[in-house]
Amino acid sequence: MFLPTIWNYTKCIIGYVALLHHLAVSLRPNFSPVKTCTTLTLREIPVAVFDNCTGPGLVIHCLPDSKDDLGLSCYPPRWISPGKCPYYNTYQGNMDEKDCNQDHGNCPTGQFRSPLSVMYEGCYIKEEKIVTTTEAVTPTEVMKTTTCEPVKSNCSSFVSAAGEGKSTSCTGEIVACIVLVAIVLVLSGILVYKFRRVVTSMQCFQNSGSSSPDNGNPIEAVHLQQEEGM
Incomplete structure (x- = not known):
């Protein structure tokens, strides 16, 4: 009877841990998804995030989670090791460290405070890149945009805008x-x-x-x- 009792307790603990994991993944109260961290502006931060970060010592962090998806979290600042990035631990619900990806961008070479991780692109693998292209304007297109259209006068002949005043005496x-x-x-x-x-x-x-x-x-x-x- 001793072994079945231990097994029942073990199953209860496993079920409880699985439930906590499900709640952490589904609810994620301290993780608000965003598309970018390095170019995020204040107006793009939801009001709920500001409300959650009103506690003493809490600072808004833009972090990747365990699957490198990006989101906003509230944590007290902490020191991050060189070559590491802070991230949101989906399974434990806390802020942890992981290796920076140098193939994706620059990485920290020294110790830094966790909110400053937005300075390093290597910490954000799934960040959407905003590409802005500028089309070159040819001299012909410039001439088209600056050329004035001829004005038709009362004499049924095309004259330039400069000679429009003279054409009124033709009648x-x-x-x-x-x-x-x-x-x-x-x-x-x-x-x-x-x-x-x-x-x-x-x-x-x-x-x-x-x-x-x-x-x-x-x-x-x-x-x-x-x-x-x-």
């Missing part, structure tokens, strides 16, 4: 030309009309002079006809 010049042409046509018509009247008058005068026998006296012609009839 007045066209109207003046039309009026001048109309005046010339009217004067030409009047002159032609007067010339034709003069020519017609001269022809009538010549015709009347040639038809009368006494140089155009119609009274004397009548008397002559009467005398001839008697």
Whole structure:
């Protein structure tokens, strides 16, 4: 009966440890996931993290966990050994040390305070890299952005923006030309009309002079006809 009793106690302890591990992994009250640590800004820190770090001596740490996932935790600062990085121990729920990955970035060469781990990229293997690219602008594209479009004036012709003020007088010049042409046509018509009247008058005068026998006296012609009839 002694052995079964020890075995029952052992099973209870194993179950209790497994339950604690499950709670530590699922709840993680002291670990708020983030995507980056080295470029994290204050406005990206959740309010709950500030509330959790209000206790005496607590400081916000950005740490990888046991699987190198990143998160914010609250711990009192501690000294970290050279070549090591602080991390959140998922199984124990505390801050511990592990080796820095030199292949991923720079690592500490001396002892340092745990909140300063954000200075070393080798401590954050799964950190998302923010890549910013700047496209080179060719001289042709610069000319396209600085070239002014032509402005269409009232004269139905394209002029530059500098000559736009001059183009507004084109309409007045066209109207003046039309009026001048109309005046010339009217004067030409009047002159032609007067010339034709003069020519017609001269022809009538010549015709009347040639038809009368006494140089155009119609009274004397009548008397002559009467005398001839008697």
